[in-house]
Amino acid sequence: MSTIAVVGAGKIGEALLSGLLHGGRPAEELLFTERHPERAAELTRRYGVAAVDVAEAAKRADVLVVAVKPQDIDPVLDELAPLVGPDSLLVSLCAGLPTALYERRFVEGTPVVRVMPNTPMVVGAAMSAVSPGRYATREHVRTVSELLSCVGAVVEVPESQQDAVTALSGSGPAYFFYLVEAMIDAGILLGLPRAVAEQLIIQSAVGAAKMLAESDEHPVILREAVTSPAGTTINAIRELEKHGVRAALLAAIEAARDRSVELGKVHEEPERH
């Protein structure tokens, strides 16, 4: 039995707890820390997982998952520093923060694995990318990858690619939700009842995602199969091109990557003496 503690059970921390429970991990093997007692009580009621303080989390957990906002990391590092060491295993889900930041603040040799997951972990369909820090061994990477494989797919990438991964799959679900939201609005514009528009678009999204995942065809081929000569789809595609939607996506994802880099830079600090 191994215990996993999530430090900061907000959106992604809760998604991880919920996904692990959904994947069959017993509640007794999970812990979390939260700074608002009402939020902690609500999560314990909802999931049957115990809320503890950071000291207890560090003492009892085999894997400590840090899931606070990058802007909130400093006090968490200060709290964790005297409690962790080479026998611990730290997992950071924080966008932009390099493993080197943790390594600088912790006892030398403390293993850290950087992970960029995404919220579909609540339904066992996450995409998580893992990168070992300087002191993380293959065994540490295996432990973290096995843990995450209970809540979706896992890929290992060099840490230098994590800002791009964050922009692509970390934020990725938001782009799809945004697209779905806009397409539902289009249904309203065309006079459909909202409930009908929602059903049409969500089922089309699920169907398209299933085809992307299950067929061997490239997305271009799948799109071409919908685009009949002189038909309806090509008229829509022409408008998408005219409005620069492809360029907008490239720029949007580049901006997300830049923000991830920036979040890491804010924490680029000189060695503490």
Ligand SMILES: NC(=O)C1=CN([C@@H]2O[C@H](COP(=O)(O)OP(=O)(O)OC[C@H]3O[C@@H](n4cnc5c(N)ncnc54)[C@H](OP(=O)(O)O)[C@@H]3O)[C@@H](O)[C@H]2O)C=CC1
């Ligand atoms: N949301 C997402 O889809 C993804 C998020 N991430 C990363 O996960 C991290 C969390 O993001 P997200 O879940 O969206 O953010 P949230 O703000 O929802 O969650 C962060 C949680 O940490 C709590 N917290 C802050 N400081 C402490 C502390 N000292 N001790 C205990 N708990 C604390 C916050 O409490 P409070 O409410 O008081 O602030 C909050 O509940 C970020 O670093 C983000 O980059 C990574 C991949 C995807």
Ligand SMILES: O=C(O)[C@@H]1CCC=N1
């Ligand atoms: O928006 C964010 O900063 C986080 C990281 C990836 C997804 N959500």
